Amino acid sequence: xxxxxxxxxxxxxxxxxxxxxxxxxxxxxxxxxxxxxxxxxxxxxxxxxxxxxxxxxxxxxxxxxxxxxxxxxxxxxxxxxxxxxxxxxxxxxxxxxxxxxxxxxxxxxxxxxxxxxxxxxxxxxxxxxxxxxxxxxxxxxxxxxxxxxxxxxxxxxxxxxxxxxxxxxxxxxxxxxxxxxxxxxxxxxxxxxxxxxxxxxxxxxxxxxxxxxxxxxxxxxxxxxxxxxxxxxxxxxxxxxxxxxxxxxxxxxxxxxxxxxxxxxxxxxxxxxxxxxxxxxxxxxxxxxxxxxxxxxxxxxxxxxxxxxxxxxxxxxxxxxxxxxxxxxxxxxxxxxxxxxxxxxxxxxxxxxxxxxxxxxxxxxxxxxxxxxxxxxxxxxxxxxxxxxxxxxxxxxxxxxxxxxxxxxxxxxxxxxxxxxxxxxxxxxxxxxxxxxxxxxxxxxxxxxxxxxxxxxxxxxxxxxxxxxxxxxxxxxxxxxxxxxxxxxxxxxxxxxxxxxxxxxxxxxxxxxxxxxxxxxxxxxxxxxxxxxxxxxxxxxxxxxxxxxxxxxxxxxxxxxxxxxxxxxxxxxxxxxxxxxx
Amino acid sequence: xxxxxxxxxxxxxxxxxxxxxxxxxxxxxxxxxxxxxxxxxxxxxxxxxxxxxxxxxxxxxxxxxxxxxxxxxxxxxxxxxxxxxxxxxxxxxxxxxxxxxxxxxxxxxxxxxxxxxxxxxxxxxxxxxxxxxxxxxxxxxxxxxxxxxxxxxxxxxxxxxxxxxx
Numbered sequence: 001x002x003x004x005x006x007x008x009x010x011x012x013x014x015x016x017x018x019x020x021x022x023x024x025x026x027x028x029x030x031x032x033x034x035x036x037x038x039x040x041x042x043x044x045x046x047x048x049x050x051x052x053x054x055x056x057x058x059x060x061x062x063x064x065x066x067x068x069x070x071x072x073x074x075x076x077x078x079x080x081x082x083x084x085x086x087x088x089x090x091x092x093x094x095x096x097x098x099x100x101x102x103x104x105x106x107x108x109x110x111x112x113x114x115x116x117x118x119x120x121x122x123x124x125x126x127x128x129x130x131x132x133x134x135x136x137x138x139x140x141x142x143x144x145x146x147x148x149x150x151x152x153x154x155x156x157x158x159x160x161x162x163x164x165x166x167x168x169x170x171x172x173x174x175x176x177x178x179x180x181x182x183x184x185x186x187x188x189x190x191x192x193x194x195x196x197x198x199x200x201x202x203x204x205x206x207x208x209x210x211x212x213x214x215x216x217x218x219x220x221x222x223x224x225x226x227x228x229x230x231x232x233x234x235x236x237x238x239x240x241x242x243x244x245x246x247x248x249x250x251x252x253x254x255x256x257x258x259x260x261x262x263x264x265x266x267x268x269x270x271x272x273x274x275x276x277x278x279x280x281x282x283x284x285x286x287x288x289x290x291x292x293x294x295x296x297x298x299x300x301x302x303x304x305x306x307x308x309x310x311x312x313x314x315x316x317x318x319x320x321x322x323x324x325x326x327x328x329x330x331x332x333x334x335x336x337x338x339x340x341x342x343x344x345x346x347x348x349x350x351x352x353x354x355x356x357x358x359x360x361x362x363x364x365x366x367x368x369x370x371x372x373x374x375x376x377x378x379x380x381x382x383x384x385x386x387x388x389x390x391x392x393x394x395x396x397x398x399x400x401x402x403x404x405x406x407x408x409x410x411x412x413x414x415x416x417x418x419x420x421x422x423x424x425x426x427x428x429x430x431x432x433x434x435x436x437x438x439x440x441x442x443x444x445x446x447x448x449x450x451x452x453x454x455x456x457x458x459x460x461x462x463x464x465x466x467x468x469x470x471x472x473x474x475x476x477x478x479x480x481x482x483x484x485x486x487x488x489x490x491x492x493x494x495x496x497x498x499x500x501x502x503x504x505x506x507x508x509x510x511x512x513x514x515x516x517x518x519x520x521x522x523x524x525x526x527x528x529x530x531x532x533x534x535x536x537x538x539x540x541x542x543x544x545x546x547x548x549x550x551x552x553x554x555x556x557x558x559x560x561x562x563x564x565x566x567x568x569x570x571x572x573x574x575x576x577x578x579x580x581x582x
Numbered sequence: 583x584x585x586x587x588x589x590x591x592x593x594x595x596x597x598x599x600x601x602x603x604x605x606x607x608x609x610x611x612x613x614x615x616x617x618x619x620x621x622x623x624x625x626x627x628x629x630x631x632x633x634x635x636x637x638x639x640x641x642x643x644x645x646x647x648x649x650x651x652x653x654x655x656x657x658x659x660x661x662x663x664x665x666x667x668x669x670x671x672x673x674x675x676x677x678x679x680x681x682x683x684x685x686x687x688x689x690x691x692x693x694x695x696x697x698x699x700x701x702x703x704x705x706x707x708x709x710x711x712x713x714x715x716x717x718x719x720x721x722x723x724x725x726x727x728x729x730x731x732x733x734x735x736x737x738x739x740x741x742x743x744x745x746x747x748x
Contacts, residue, residue: 122601123608127651132596147651181593181654305645308638 005137006035006165009098012141012173014041018069020428022057024050026073027113028100031165033071045428045457048449050077052421054084054097055447059425061093062408063383063433065218067148068425070097075113078159079120083415085155086124090412091239092216094153096144103163104132117159126154131164138173146177151184152303153216186302188319193327196274196298196315201333203272203296205340206232209255212239212411213277213301217321220403223276224248226325230332233344235263237278238392239411242401250341252348256284257566258393262347264572267292276300277321280310281412286572300324353397355560357578366532368466371554372398375436375464378539380404382434383426387419387443390472393562395438417446420463424450427459434462434543441467441491441511441553451522454549462542463551465515468558476561480576481568519551526551585614586640587659587666589739590629593652594620601652602629611635611643615736626654630666630738632712659739666739670708670715672722673731677702681726688725692718712737 003011009032013021021044025033036044047053050072057068068088072081078099088095102111107130118128127147131137137160144156200206214223224244227234235252236243244251253260255267264286267273273295278284285291291311299306299313300321307316317324355367372395375384384399385408386392392409401407408426410418423437444465454461466472471489478486486501492509493499519526525545527538529552542550564575592598599618606613614632621628635643640660647656659666674685685704689696698705708718715734722730 118597119600122597123604130596152649179651182651303649305642305649309642312638 001171002168003171004031004035004165005134005160005167005169006031008137008169008171008173009141009160009165010035010039010042011171012138013069015173016067016142016145018042018067020045020060021069021071022047022053022060022425023071024053024073024077026075026077026100028074028102028162029071029077029098030073030100031162032098032100032160043428045453047421047424047453049447050080051083051417052424052447052450052453054081054095055087055415055418055421056425056428056450056453057095057097058084058088058093058418059385059408059422060429061088061095061425062091062422063406063426064429066094066429067145068093068095070095072097073100073113074102074117075115077113078117079115082120082124083413083417085121085157087410087413087415087418089125089155091212091410092153093155094148095155096148097155097157099157099159100165101130101159101161104161105163107161117157121157124155125157126152128157128159130159131161134164134167134169137164137169142173142175143177143179147179147182151182151186184302185318186320186323188300188317188324188327190327192315192317193324193331196317197328197331197333199296199298199315200230200232200272200274201335203335204337205270206272206274206335206337207252207266207270207344208232208234209237209267209273209275209278210234210240210243211237211276211278213321214240214243215406216277219322219325220244222322222325222329226329226332229329230335231337231341232274232335233266233341235266237281237284237411238396238409240278241396241399241407242405245402246400247402249345252344253353254396255572257286258397258562258564259284259566259572260348260353260397261351261564261575261577262344264566264575265347266344268294268571268573270295272296272298274298276324277302279303279306282310285310286566286574287570290571351577353564364532366530366535366554366556367560368394368556369398370532371464371466371535372438374535374539375438376400378536378543379434379436379462382436383408383423383430385409385419385423385426385435385437387437387439388414388416389440389443390468390476390560390562391419391438391440391443391466393473394466397562416443419443420450420454421447423461423463424454424457424459427461428457435459436462436464438464439466440472441465441469441515442471444515445513448518451519451524451549451551455523458547459549460545460547461549462539463549465551465553466556467511467515467553468556468560469511470558472558472560473562475558479559479561480565515551515553519549524549524551526553528553528555530555583634583636585632585634587664587737587739588629588631588633588644588647589657589659590631590647590653591621591655591657592627592629593654594625594627595652598627598652599629601650602631602647605646605650606633606643609642609646611639617736617738619738630659630736632737657741659741663742664739665742666711666737667709668712668715668737669735670710670718671705671733672708672719673703673705674722674726674729675703675731676729677704677726684725688721694718
């Protein structure tokens with residue numbers, strides 16, 4: 001049978017099992033939208049901005065493990081996707097993004113709403129292609145889904161010119177995959193696995209370092225089993241948080257520039273570092289020459305290009321985390337390292353990350369630690385999303401993640417504006433989970449328009465805003481390393497300010513916007529919290545809203561920092577533990 | 583740091599050259615030369631790329647190329663026996679009769695082909711190894727200062743059947 005390209009597009013999505021499509025219409029995509037009209041199998045969600053759209057698809061994909069699918073128009077529709085594509089690709093999130101394009105006859109003519117979409121996204125995605133012939137459309141879409149989810153998952157962009165959408169052609173979509181340049185290797189080399197185990201079994205101070213790869217592969221349960229079987233302490237990166245439950249006795253904490261004392265010390269002292277699914281990003285290594293410099297390093301990663309890139313690895317194992325862990329589980333033995341285990345556990349228990357300083361306790365300060373720990377107690381079966389900045393770092397420090405919870409955060413690109421739309425995508429993908437989004441007052445405003453999406457989709461998500469009136473993470477750097485020159489970080493600035501924030505005399509300025517009124521104007525609920533005593537009550541209120549989102553604005557002091565912190569250029573075990581202490 | 587050669591088989595599609603060169607520029611790898619042409623299979627293009635890099639960076643470049651969907655095969659030519667030649671065109675202008683006979687003599691000695699000339703100008707053509715072409719350019723520039731126009735093609739290479747020939 002002959003059908004249009006647009007009809008084939010819809011058919012292909014159905015064959016791929018797509019249930020939810022995040023889409024924003026426009027001139028060059030109107031025929032695709034027309035083909036979607038009236039069909040019942042795919043739920044098409046209309047966000048209010050294309051950047052939020054792709055973050056929502058990202059949140060959907062991270063929370064469900066399925067491919068997130070986007071559809072936008074050419075030109076500005078496509079360019080608005082750019083940040084979200086880079087965000088998802090950096091964190092290995094499988095997305096397929098369809099962009100409309102001007103007709104092939106106009107490509108290169110600077111036509112209305114024409115941009116070279118593939119040219120723009122080429123370096124920030126896994127694969128990008130313009131469909132140039134109607135007969136290729138079915139194959140390209142099928143391949144796109146395969147490339148996005150296989151190997152190291154990532155973003156595939158498929159650019160479809162308007163004339164291809166309209167052209168009649170075969171309704172057949174190839175079932176088989178044959179891409180001669182793409183054969184991801186997921187199975188592991190058993191010889192390397194044995195070699196790694198030999199080294200670990202001789203070690204006196206071994207640790208696991210687990211990255212986002214465990215969460216991407218959904219290998220958490222097997223990983224927990226492996227850690228238990230070997231009895232080896234587990235340290236995670238931010239992206240690896242939840243690789244094993246955070247309340248597990250073997251779990252030490254996050255490492256990195258805001259990692260725990262115990263994790264950073266253990267990494268610096270370990271003799272074997274068994275890392276899985278991390279690329280040794282600069283945020284976790286500190287001064288790279290000194291990173292784990294006493295250790296033999298084993299590195300499991302699906303991406304050969306991640307191995308021996310930032311640090312040199314002694315035993316590389318290329319493969320999918322799931323397969324590697326399975327192979328390890330079959331062969332691993334319990335390690336005789338009681339003393340080391342106890343030593344690490346003692347560091348963890350003696351030097352916990354906390355904001356309970358004498359001053360904060362005396363003044364009964366509402367701290368992010370207090371709020372996040374309340375979230376831990378009140379949300380047991382939940383997906384937590386964060387924005388970027390202090391709110392994110394505090395969350396990764398204090399949030400508890402177990403098999404019933406998941407943390408979604410933009411780790412690689414660090415994209416402000418991620419928190420709210422990703423929560424929307426997560427709630428759409430997992431309607432039976434509670435979804436809590438943790439944001440700062442800066443980042444929430446980057447995609448605040450998505451309140452309309454959440455309201456229209458009747459999503460009872462809880463949107464926390466930690467309002468300190470500042471772009472807090474930059475403010476913290478300015479306080480610690482730039483002599484308190486708070487350049488452009490105060491969000492309460494008004495024209496009458498003297499731009500001398502260190503000696504601010506304008507502290508009573510009201511905040512713009514009023515988030516509670518803003519929530520109400522969107523038809524959402526808004527609660528403002530000033531004191532510790534009001535926190536639990538606010539969550540209770542939020543839970544009463546079964547079909548509307550709730551904003552809870554927490555007014556927190558503007559001078560709280562994320563600590564401990566490794567100063568830029570320092571080694572991991574050289575940390576600033578308390579405010580004011582150098 | 584040393585000179586490396588890579589032979590790359592890629593999909594013969596719009597944008598693949600941009601993808602490969604973009605990969606080099608986005609990671610701050612410098613391409614010395616790049617030639618591209620179709621192969622016996624018209625759906626496949628073959629690139630010969632040279633670069634100067636250290637071992638670690640070179641390993642990373644190969645891995646990055648390998649994981650590109652458009653790249654079918656990466657062959658490292660740094661240590662395998664290959665035939666490799668580059669084409670050179672040189673136009674020398676404002677020649678006196680003496681200059682012309684000098685050019686003809688150089689051509690005769692080194693085996694350059696004189697392919698065109700008139701009263702004032704001569705064009706020579708040469709297919710040779712890169713290092714020899716470097717030397718020839720040096721010689722011609724010194725002999726005819728400010729009067730040479732040089733076009734060089736970038737090397738292409740093929741694996742040898744039996745012996746080393748670099």
